[in-house]
Amino acid sequence: MTNSKTLTERRNNNRLFRRLALVTVAIVYLLIMVGGIVRSTGAGMGCPDWPKCFGSWVPPTEESQLPLNYKEIYGAKLKGEVEFNAVKTWTEYVNRLFGAFTGLMIFATLLASIPFLRSDKAIFYLSLLTFLLVGFQGWLGAKVVSSELLPVMITLHMLLAIVIVFILLYVLARSYVGTIQVEAVQNKPKINRLLIVVLVLSLAQVLIGTQVREAMDLVIDDLGYSARNQWIDALGATFYIHRSFSIIIVGTNAWLYYWIYKYSAGHGPIRMLAKSIMAIIAVEILTGVVMAYLAVPALSQPLHLTFAVAMLGAQFVLYLFLNAEIVFRTSAHSELKVV
Structure with a gap:
């Protein structure tokens, strides 16, 4: 009892x-x-x-x-x-x-x-x-x-x-260890390598984005908040690097999505996370387009940043579940086990 x-x-x-x-x-x-x-x-x-x-x-x-x-x-x-x-x-x-x-x-x-x-x-x-x-x-x-x-x-x-x-x-x-079941995935080393590359590239893109934002601060100091329609044109090369790099982000994440669906069995947390990442990237691209072509509406910037961090978070959790047996290894006396 x-x-x-x-x-x-x-x-x-x-x-x-x-x-x-x-x-x-x-x-x-x-x-x-x-x-x-x-x-x-x-x-x-x-x-x-x-x-x-x-x-x-x-x-x-x-x-x-x-x-x-x-x-x-x-x-x-x-x-x-x-x-x-x-x-x-x-x-x-x-x-x-x-x-x-x-x-x-x-x-x-x-x-x-x-x-x-x-x-x-x-x-x-x-x-x-x-x-x-x-x-x-x-x-x-x-x-x-x-x-x-x-x-x-x-x-x-x-x-x-x-x-x-x-x-x-x-x-x-x-x-959640011991309470949810993660679907079986084949070729984990191959997917892990790609996922690590995706995480590194995504983090790099976020950091480039911070440089774009810092450049925008300088533009705002020069032009003021009333000249939003001129901000993008005044940003220079950093913005175009950030925008072009997004193609690599989309491509590598789409490749990761394909591999997960090819090598995973059933519909579990790993496939759900892969779908979520692609959905987040779609919204991220949309907010970027809105900023570039609609004079940087005030709400578009914070949404763009938030979804960028959400993308990183989803990729990180995907890595955790993909390698649950290793990253969630508990003490010898624990009753928790990875299902």
Whole structure:
């Protein structure tokens, strides 16, 4: 009876952790999109100080709530835009609030991972690492503000977000060990080699995209936000490299999709992930076309970035499930087994 009760409790704890981890991953992706909205709307310095906003925990809604000499106090940090803009201020402030909420969700995921100390310690310690990295991400966010949106700092901020997503996806996938069945796949070494190439190329494309975004920041400084229809033409070679490289991304992922369907048996997580990757790439291309030919609508940039990170995440999880016996290897005393 005791063993049956313990097993039930363990299953309930595992189920709670999986739900929290899944929601947390979704929230981190939303945070990436919200951050992209902040950047694409030029609201990054909407709050010129950190952690407060214009010296207050609740930012002002109109200029009359600010000190009379606020232009002198914050003028340098506002990068010349000394006129108060409530929309930009609250856009940045909501981004910060959402970031704090994300931190709370990751802390809740960490608490939910404590029962895994008895069955799979890696899940707990990686959840702890994620929580610590989120704290570091908050500190890095402060440095982004203090550096007045230095492009290198923004890129590092985004790369750390990708690392956090990958760790969360790993612990989430690992928590499913023994509960789902992965279809059999032949020629795994061949597919693995291609998948690693695809991951490297996709990450390179994302990094090139950050360079395009940094170049766009310089264009925006010169032309302003009212000249969106001129941004793309002013970007130069980096944009065309990024656009041309997308052909390689589509081709290699389509090749991977073909191999998975050729060598896998049945319809399981691996085929589902392969389909998801191609669907994400289709949306990614669509948002890129919208940016290039429709004067870079504000929402298109954050969507483009979010789907790029989603593509990387799906490719990473595909690698995990394809090599489940190796990457999810548990301790000798664990009851968990890869099905």
